[in-house]
Amino acid sequence: MTILEAVVVDKITKIYGALVALDNVSLRVRKGEVFSLLGPNGAGKTTLVEILECLRTPTSGEAYVMGHSIRDPAGVKRIKEVIGVLPQDFNAVDELTVLENITLVASAKHVKSDVRPIMEELGLWEVRKRLFSKLSGGMKRRVGIAMALVGDPELVFLDEPTTGLDPQARRETWRFIRNLRRGGKTVVLTTHYMEEAERLSDRVAFIVKGRIALEGGVTELVSRFGGGYVVTIEADDEMLLRVSEGGYAIEKQSAGRAQVRIGGWAEMVKLYTLLQSHGFDGVIEVKPASLESIFLSLVGARISETGDLV
Amino acid sequence: MRALTTLVNMLFRSWHRSWTAVFFGILFPVMLLLVFGSIFGAPSTPNYSLYVRNLDINEHGKASQLSAAFVEILNNSVFEVILLSPDETPRQTAFAPLRILTIPKGFTSQLINRTIQTRIDIMIDTSLRFVEMSGGEIGPEERENITRGLSRLRAFRESIAAENVKLVLEGSPDDPTLQPLAGVIHTLASRFEMALLNATNSIDLETVTTVKRQLRAVDYYLPGYIAAFVMTNGVIGVSGVVSDFRRRGLVKLLATTPLSKTTWITALIISQTLVSMILLTVMLAMGWIVFRISALPDLYSLIIILVGTVSYTSLGVLIGSVLKEPGAVSALSNAVAFPLMFLSGAFWPLEIMPELMQQIARLTPLYYFHTALRQTLIAGLPSEAIIPSAVMATMTVVVFSLAYYISKWKDF
Numbered sequence: 032m033t034i035l036e037a038v039v040v041d042k043i044t045k046i047y048g049a050l051v052a053l054d055n056v057s058l059r060v061r062k063g064e065v066f067s068l069l070g071p072n073g074a075g076k077t078t079l080v081e082i083l084e085c086l087r088t089p090t091s092g093e094a095y096v097m098g099h100s101i102r103d104p105a106g107v108k109r110i111k112e113v114i115g116v117l118p119q120d121f122n123a124v125d126e127l128t129v130l131e132n133i134t135l136v137a138s139a140k141h142v143k144s145d146v147r148p149i150m151e152e153l154g155l156w157e158v159r160k161r162l163f164s165k166l167s168g169g170m171k172r173r174v175g176i177a178m179a180l181v182g183d184p185e186l187v188f189l190d191e192p193t194t195g196l197d198p199q200a201r202r203e204t205w206r207f208i209r210n211l212r213r214g215g216k217t218v219v220l221t222t223h224y225m226e227e228a229e230r231l232s233d234r235v236a237f238i239v240k241g242r243i244a245l246e247g248g249v250t251e252l253v254s255r256f257g258g259g260y261v262v263t264i265e266a267d268d269e270m271l272l273r274v275s276e277g278g279y280a281i282e283k284q285s286a287g288r289a290q291v292r293i294g295g296w297a298e299m300v301k302l303y304t305l306l307q308s309h310g311f312d313g314v315i316e317v318k319p320a321s322l323e324s325i326f327l328s329l330v331g332a333r334i335s336e337t338g339d340l341v
Numbered sequence: 342m343r344a345l346t347t348l349v350n351m352l353f354r355s356w357h358r359s360w361t362a363v364f365f366g367i368l369f370p371v372m373l374l375l376v377f378g379s380i381f382g383a384p385s386t387p388n389y390s391l392y393v394r395n396l397d398i399n400e401h402g403k404a405s406q407l408s409a410a411f412v413e414i415l416n417n418s419v420f421e422v423i424l425l426s427p428d429e430t431p432r433q434t435a436f437a438p439l440r441i442l443t444i445p446k447g448f449t450s451q452l453i454n455r456t457i458q459t460r461i462d463i464m465i466d467t468s469l470r471f472v473e474m475s476g477g478e479i480g481p482e483e484r485e486n487i488t489r490g491l492s493r494l495r496a497f498r499e500s501i502a503a504e505n506v507k508l509v510l511e512g513s514p515d516d517p518t519l520q521p522l523a524g525v526i527h528t529l530a531s532r533f534e535m536a537l538l539n540a541t542n543s544i545d546l547e548t549v550t551t552v553k554r555q556l557r558a559v560d561y562y563l564p565g566y567i568a569a570f571v572m573t574n575g576v577i578g579v580s581g582v583v584s585d586f587r588r589r590g591l592v593k594l595l596a597t598t599p600l601s602k603t604t605w606i607t608a609l610i611i612s613q614t615l616v617s618m619i620l621l622t623v624m625l626a627m628g629w630i631v632f633r634i635s636a637l638p639d640l641y642s643l644i645i646i647l648v649g650t651v652s653y654t655s656l657g658v659l660i661g662s663v664l665k666e667p668g669a670v671s672a673l674s675n676a677v678a679f680p681l682m683f684l685s686g687a688f689w690p691l692e693i694m695p696e697l698m699q700q701i702a703r704l705t706p707l708y709y710f711h712t713a714l715r716q717t718l719i720a721g722l723p724s725e726a727i728i729p730s731a732v733m734a735t736m737t738v739v740v741f742s743l744a745y746y747i748s749k750w751k752d753f
């Protein structure tokens with residue numbers, strides 16, 4: 032029997048004392064896809080992936096990873112042989128070199144093959160003799176990713192792999208993740224960056240306060256939730272007033288900036304004509320509707336750069 | 342198996358690359374051994390210097406015969422005699438005690454006169470006894486003659502002006518050897534006097550050196566420090582490693598691999614055993630090089646160190662596992678290690694501590710560790726180590742089980 036799902040989560044609930052961290056969560060991750068769990072801080076992302084990594088025991092519910100139950104000791108053994116994990120805020124051993132750190136997990140995973148190819152791919156082979164403590168933040172994260180990937184796992188869990196990285200290091204990490212997908216691996220990613228989920232994943236699940244708000248394919252979701260475009264207008268309050276008088280719903284507004292959702296190009300031309308008739312000569316920006324706009328209309332809030340719900 | 346050896350190797354490497362771990366684990370105890378071993382250890386060779394101011398000299402400054410002979414006798418005894426001229430005062434040097442013996446003017450003449458007096462006393466006394474004992478054998482006339490002769494002698498004795506010779510020894514009230522040395526000088530003076538009287542000694546003293554070496558301070562400190570630092574390496578060092586691995590997410594990462602908790606704890610114990618062996622070797626080498634203690638560990642003492650390492654590594658694992666915050670872990674491990682160190686008597690001989698402290702020491706587990714180690718490694722009395730090592734073994738079983746069941750490999 033071949034299974035199509037890498038992960039099946041079936042009505043998982045996790046309660047810490049009085050706090051319901053996961054509330055009856057169900058979802059599926061297909062083999063070979065990049066799946067993002069997208070949610071603000073404290074949403075329960077780590078709790079969920081760590082249940083799948085067999086690091087936490089759910090209060091109730093069941094989950095299968097690569098066809099093995101996380102509740103069955105024999106299943107847990109099999110799961111540990113096929114997964115690769117990057118824990119959140121991970122750091123390797125300061126006093127060991129890059130190569131020694133990777134060798135350490137390789138032996139824990141009973142990996143017999145050479146660790147060199149994966150290190151070369153991540154650009155770590157040249158710095159293999161450097162102590163971990165002497166690496167830059169971006170390099171440290173790469174070592175963590177290498178430690179997750181060593182031993183060629185079928186399923187990779189990356190818990191916030193780009194949090195705290197500068198934009199360039201973040202883009203680098205995205206490239207590695209895309210390569211993983213090309214290599215046929217299944218990746219479960221947690222993040223609070225909309226852009227990251229949108230760019231990398233085949234499918235996403237929004238998770239807020241322990242519940243799945245929405246799950247689906249990225250392109251499918253965008254079209255299901257209206258598609259269209261988001262226009263950002265930079266103008267004074269009076270001009271924005273004219274826009275709403277013209278029958279457009281302003282979705283988001285902050286000092287001198289407003290966003291308006293439109294259906295297509297014909298509408299776009301009408302809006303622009305309206306603006307010009309009131310003497311507008313400022314900047315407008317047009318973007319296809321995105322996960323961010325869906326999240327906003329669904330949850331009624333945005334996720335800030337630091338991961339908080341605002 | 343390969344996972345275990347790699348893990349041990351990596352734990353050991355990260356240990357020896359951490360400057361603080363090596364400093365507090367190895368160098369610090371060695372420094373303590375050198376410092377305290379030297380201060381209290383090598384018994385400082387006592388100082389027997391003696392300044393002698395001889396006032397019994399003629400107009401050319403030459404010492405009289407008997408005074409010179411007496412100085413010679415002093416110098417041939419334990420004393421190192423330094424002669425002072427009559428008006429010279431010695432300079433105080435460093436911490437050496439200052440003692441000055443003054444031989445008075447007229448030492449020779451007074452001594453001769455006193456000797457004559459003593460001889461006369463003996464003669465009179467002997468004659469009287471002789472007369473008394475012979476009873477009727479001596480006629481009244483002879484008695485008369487003897488009595489007359491004796492009274493002549495008495496008159497002669499009275500005519501000799503003689504007082505006791507007065508030697509003066511000056512010293513500091515802080516010099517603990519002043520009194521015993523005064524006794525030595527007094528004895529030498531009496532012997533000198535006896536010799537002048539042609540008397541012989543009737544009591545002899547023979548000094549015998551026994552084979553057994555007296556235990557020195559280093560003998561106490563060496564096993565004490567080894568035990569104490571095997572303890573701190575485990576309690577403070579291992580708890581630090583465990584909490585650091587937890588904080589970094591390394592324990593989580595390892596727990597998602599097929600590696601088991603048993604392998605992880607075993608690796609910690611083995612790497613700590615390596616550390617303990619290094620500590621033992623370095624301490625014994627230092628003990629031999631600096632203090633000439635030749636203690637070669639036998640199998641029993643190695644087992645004691647192994648058991649100690651297992652129990653204190655387990656305690657470290659336990660502390661590093663129950664508390665989440667690295668700050669709390671280091672606070673608790675210090676709060677456990679330091680009282681153990683100071684209360685157990687690992688740092689100073691229990692015999693010099695008050696009775697209450699001795700009882701408290703017997704309640705600490707470390708007491709049994711350093712006692713067992715001292716008995717096997719230094720004293721060569723393995724039978725004395727049986728009870729302490731049994732206590733250690735019990736503690737090890739308890740702490741190891743606690744550490745094993747309480748430390749988590751899941752639900753952190």
Ligand SMILES: Nc1ncnc2c1ncn2[C@@H]1O[C@H](COP(=O)(O)OP(=O)(O)OP(=O)(O)O)[C@@H](O)[C@H]1O
Pocket residue numbers: 047050052070071072073074075076077078079119223338753
């Ligand atoms: N071991 C625990 N004991 C008690 N509460 C916990 C525990 N772990 C997590 N929580 C709580 O459960 C909730 C979900 O936490 P979780 O770490 O899963 O969120 P997250 O989505 O990963 O957040 P972040 O983006 O901050 O990593 C939070 O409110 C958190 O405080």
Ligand SMILES: [Mg+2]
Pocket residue numbers: 076077078119190
């Ligand atoms: Mg998290």
